[in-house]
Amino acid sequence: MVSGSKSNPRLPILIVLFALVAMFIGGIVFAIIQARHIFVIPTQTVALISIQPKTAKALLSDTQIRQLPVIWQKTIATDSTWPVILGTAKDNENWNAFVLIPRWMAKNIPGERQNTLALTLASERMITGDTKPLRSTDAWAWRAGHRFAPIGFQVDLSSFFGTSPAEASDIRPITGTVDGRIISTDVSVAAQTQYQPLIAGDIAMDLGQINPTTPLGYTLLKEMKIGDLPLMRLNEKPTQFGINISASGTPLSTTVRFSDAIDHDLANTILSGVRKTNYKVTRMPSGEIISEMTPWLNENDTIPTTTETLFGSLMFDEKEVTLLGNSSTAQETQNLPSSLCGGRQIFAHLSTEAAKRILLQSFANAAFDVPSIDFAIEKNRLSICLE
Numbered sequence: 001m002v003s004g005s006k007s008n009p010r011l012p013i014l015i016v017l018f019a020l021v022a023m024f025i026g027g028i029v030f031a032i033i034q035a036r037h038i039f040v041i042p043t044q045t046v047a048l049i050s051i052q053p054k055t056a057k058a059l060l061s062d063t064q065i066r067q068l069p070v071i072w073q074k075t076i077a078t079d080s081t082w083p084v085i086l087g088t089a090k091d092n093e094n095w096n097a098f099v100l101i102p103r104w105m106a107k108n109i110p111g112e113r114q115n116t117l118a119l120t121l122a123s124e125r126m127i128t129g130d131t132k133p134l135r136s137t138d139a140w141a142w143r144a145g146h147r148f149a150p151i152g153f154q155v156d157l158s159s160f161f162g163t164s165p166a167e168a169s170d171i172r173p174i175t176g177t178v179d180g181r182i183i184s185t186d187v188s189v190a191a192q193t194q195y196q197p198l199i200a201g202d203i204a205m206d207l208g209q210i211n212p213t214t215p216l217g218y219t220l221l222k223e224m225k226i227g228d229l230p231l232m233r234l235n236e237k238p239t240q241f242g243i244n245i246s247a248s249g250t251p252l253s254t255t256v257r258f259s260d261a262i263d264h265d266l267a268n269t270i271l272s273g274v275r276k277t278n279y280k281v282t283r284m285p286s287g288e289i290i291s292e293m294t295p296w297l298n299e300n301d302t303i304p305t306t307t308e309t310l311f312g313s314l315m316f317d318e319k320e321v322t323l324l325g326n327s328s329t330a331q332e333t334q335n336l337p338s339s340l341c342g343g344r345q346i347f348a349h350l351s352t353e354a355a356k357r358i359l360l361q362s363f364a365n366a367a368f369d370v371p372s373i374d375f376a377i378e379k380n381r382l383s384i385c386l387e
Contacts, residue, residue, distance in 0.1 A: 039114050039121045042089035042096060043130040044159040049086045050152040053078045069097035071124050074109050090159055098123035100134075151178035157216070174382075181371075182342075187382035191345055197335040198346050199255055201242030202354040204336065206347035207231070208239060226254050226323050227311045229273020236266050242333075246325075249357060255322045255333055262316060267303045270321055271296040274309035336374075341385035344376035 056076045057065070065073055072086050085100040099122050101109060106120040114121040121134075156173040176185035189209060198204050205224075211217040212232065224231045224241050231238055240257040258266070297303065306315050313324045320333060336349055349372070350358065356370040374385040 038133045039100070039119075040127055040131040041087065041098065041121070041134045042127055043132045044156075045087055045089040045132075046156055046159065047086075047088050048154040050083050051086065051150070052083050053080045055150050069124060071097050071099055071109060071111050071122060075099045075101060075105075077108075078105050080105055094125075096123055096125050096127065098127075152176070153178065181386040183384035183386070184378070185382045185384070188380060189347070189377045189382050191377045191380055195345050196239070197338060198349060199240045199242035199257060200334040200336050201253075201255065201349070202244050202351040204240070204242040204349040206240055207237065209347045225273075226256055226270065226321070227274030227309065229270065231256065233273075234266065234269055236260070245354060245357075247353075250325065251323075252325045253322060255320060258319050261318050262303065262321060264297050264299060264301070264303065267316065268297050270314070271307070271309075274311050274314055274323060340387060341374040341376045341383070344374075344378050344383060344385070346374045346376045348375035349373070 053076045057079055060068075060076075065076055068076070069088070075084055075086065082102055082105065084102075084105075087098045087100070089096050089098070098111070099109065101120055101122065103115060103118055103120045106113075106122060109120070109122045111122040111124050112126045152175075154173050154175045158172075174185050174187055176183055176187075192206075192208070196206075198206055205220075207221075207224075210220055212221050221232050222230055231241065236258060238256045239259050240255075242255045244252040244254075246252050262270075303316050305317075306313055308314075309323070311323055311325070315322045315324070317333075322333065336346060340346060340349075352370055352372045355373050371386040374387060376383045376385060
């Protein structure tokens with residue numbers, strides 16, 4: 001009887017090991033090839049958002065999705081759980097939306113394309129202006145840093161502020177994550193050792209967190225006024241600013257707080273910004289007429305509790321001054337509730353109406369529900385709470 005040859009029992013194991021080694025080497029080669037490929041995106045890229053299309057579809061209504069760029073709509077429509085990157089940029093003064101997406105998901109994505117073996121960068125229009133490189137591996141490494149949050153983002157506002165490249169370079173990109181209604185960022189903010197609750201208002205801000213030497217800080221401060229008087233002209237720096245606005249956007253009341261009691265010099269500066277200037281006219285013996293500005297208050301005068309101005313009633317209260325619009329009635333100044341934003345130190349606040357008014361200036365027909373927005377400090381980093 002002839003016996004058949006026996007098979008080698010180790011052969012299947014060797015085949016599996018050989019396959020694993022081949023896959024490992026292939027992965028290294030593939031990674032090298034991918035790393036060598038560089039995508040090109042506009043230099044003035046304003047936002048990058050990493051998100052799963054399935055998450056975006058769950059967060060946004062059909063109406064809201066239809067208001068997004070078509071290339072984003074098509075990406076969200078894939079309903080994939082694989083993370084993608086949605087981008088938007090100013091390209092030769094025009095807006096250009098783009099997506100970075102796995103190539104196998106890009107079949108129905110319109111636009112101009114840049115491809116690697118595994119990834120596609122598709123843009124609404126051909127990118128023709130100034131560009132910067134984006135390595136495919138860099139993008140996914142950046143996304144991997146946010147793997148524990150549903151949404152990651154990077155925002156660069158330098159193209160909106162600064163009149164020169166040097167000024168714009170002072171504004172670095174902001175990177176962060178969105179988890180529920182809390183937005184965490186990498187922006188450093190110094191916490192107050194003795195926190196003072198923020199004044200209540202449709203727009204309220206702790207001015208100690210604003211650096212007037214930066215383009216963004218300067219832009220904010222020059223827009224803050226009491227009457228016609230910019231806060232930057234005050235001889236004592238205020239600590240807080242709050243304003244309530246009407247449905248038409250006109251100021252109902254403006255309140256400014258200081259760290260110390262308001263003295264005569266400061267009161268006179270404020271009065272000169274909300275009332276007609278006092279002038280003293282003197283006729284000299286030579287016949288010459290000299291007109292000189294005189295202060296509203298002399299050193300021995302009492303600072304008035306209430307006085308009427310060109311803009312409405314002005315009320316002084318030790319460390320605080322409030323200007324009421326002509327149609328407004330006096331109310332006691334309130335602070336924001338300490339329970340907002342999970343008890344974090346809030347240094348800026350936008351009410352729902354104020355946030356909507358600001359956002360609708362950029363998105364005129366937006367159908368988004370706009371919450372109130374609190375800017376707060378957590379572990380010396382900027383957090384944004386959507387209430």
